[in-house]
Amino acid sequence: MSQHNETDRVSGRSTTGHEWDGIEELNTPLPRWWVLTFYATIVWAFGYWVVYPAWPLVSGYTAGVLHYTNRAAVAANLAQLEAFRGEKMKALDTASLADIENDPALLALARARGKTVFGDNCAPCHGSGAAGAKGYPNLNDDDWLWGGTLDQIMQTIQFGARSGNAKAHEGQMLAFGRDGILKTDEIVTVANYVRSLSGLATAAGYDPAAGKTIFAENCVSCHGEDGKGNQEFGAPNLTDQIWLYGSDQSTLVETITKGRAGVMPAWSGRLDPLTTKALAVYVHSLGGGK
């Protein structure tokens, strides 16, 4: 700033010496308390250099006397959470699945934990209320592809279906049309036969005897002679009211033509056994558990 010592004639205050067309700029410094606070914060900042990580070095950084890192803080918080849960969840660890369901306190605990885990891991496919979607089973109902007992649910969660895990459920719906096993008109016929199994209306000109024959030759090995399915292969019951992909003729034709092979991932590597247990109990308690 230029050296000056001028006084504004009107206000009697010193000016900065700047002047435009006769209008002068008054020298109005920042309030002293503000300036002092500002300097104090600068001094305070030096404390941060000493206490906290501050300066980047060639291969690292100055750690500060506290050796604080965000990562360690998160790890400590997580450890604290685990310690807290550990005590609460110890009871779940030792109890069998059936015991948990029979003890109201344990059931409430498992359901609370299971609900959270379900929301984090399962909801993207099965929905937040486990109501499922096309191709993703509704877990509230009493129809189970791979079995609805506590142990079966536990197994499905752990190893999945067609997940690539060695213990995963295997079995698939063949692509009868694409692979040339059945001709298009045969597929339409057997689709109508399948609809008739659960009492749905069949198309005009449909031949029940032909449908029954095609079904017996191609489908019974998995779905059973009466069409009630087989949980060994994840073959759904075709006589009930629940359809994973849909029950209308065109959907059934598509299913038979192209096959179906929905995948349930294996969770054994991601969820610890205790969490899986809570999850199994939660799914079982939704209302459809066997």
Add this chain to the structure above:
Amino acid sequence: MKPFALREWSLALCLGVYYLLPLVRWNRGLGAPDQAVLIDFPNQRFYFFFIELWPQEFYYFTGLLILAAFTLFLMNALGGRIWCGYLCPQTVWTDLFYAVERWTEGDRRARIKADAGPLTANRLARRALKHAIWLMIAWWTGGAWVLYFSDAPALVKDLATLHAPAIAYIWIGILTVSTYLLAGHAREQVCLYMCPWPRIQAALTDEWALNVTYKYDRGEPRCSMKKGRDLRALGEKIGECIDCNQCVAVCPTGIDIRNGAQLGCIQCGLCIDACDTVMGKIGRPTRLIGYDNDLNGNRRIAGQKEVFKPIRARTVVYAALIGMVCAVMLYALLTRSLLDLNVLHDRNPVAVKLSAGAIRNGYTLRFLNKRGFDRVIAVDVDGPANAQIHIAGVDSVTPDRPMIVLARDATTELRVLVTAPFGETMEKTQPVKFRITDIGLGEVASATDHFVTP
């Protein structure tokens, strides 16, 4: 006995109730607290002798507040600021602190004299004693306060052995400070500057309400004893007020009652006592200052009869409102249900289709058992035709009408599944009603929701 000894009795009664009420016991049976008045925050219960209230019954306190307001209005219409002068905690504790001050440092005249003189060791000791006693009263006030929120004998023991929770000490500290400051130092400033009631009261009063009043028709013109004798000898009319200023000296808010009704008058009646004493000494009739209404002064001057009208439209309406609120509250209290039920429909999924085609809806039922013992209840459902009910985690011997045990004085939350066969004529949404029946007592409660088809 002084004419307004009533006031001292009132103060003693108020203080006694406040300090001793938490110590009163009331047997509620095993496992329930035996304190007559207890606000149990951790367990969310309020106990008042034979009444036990749950948080959702908070509306009784609304009723009490309405009742308190109308009682205040009625007192005001009958006898002015009875609340301020006789019952208000600010007055009660300030008076207690005044009494301590008089006992340690002497009366007002002695204190003025001492203040003018040198600061002696005796005076310092007296002053220290006063503040020590004040602090002790304040501390005890805070101590009694926390006893309302926990079992009193156990808490007293814990407090004494320094085992009580920090929150207890914190509240005792807060109330010690506030009592000491408000009753010892702020005193009538609270009435003059902090309290809203004098402002409201001025709008609620009328010419019929009894107030502490200087009877100007008798007192004016004021004149000292000696001068009065001379003037009277000359045949002039002289009032009975000798302008001794005692009424001003005793007034806690420092007003001159002879200027008429004013905001600062808390109607404590101290000026009545002071004036009566002086009148007695000089042999004139007492109650130059006394309870009177706004009409009588002019009526006496005009030679008319005094009028008092405690029963008038305003007081009758207030009394009727008080009676009505009391009746409503009593009715609500006597007929309140000790068994209750809340229902919440599952949000996601709202309905589930089962493999056989039936429809299932899930509900969360919350059962409230307000009795002091466990009870067995049966759950029924009225809803869609042939609806079946299943309570998760409960294997009842009567599956069609499941029975469950409700723990005493607690809520029980259970997941309930209702399944109904699907019919083509079924409504998309239809009402469903859950009914619970106490098997032993026959008490019933119900809650309604909806049964939804997908």
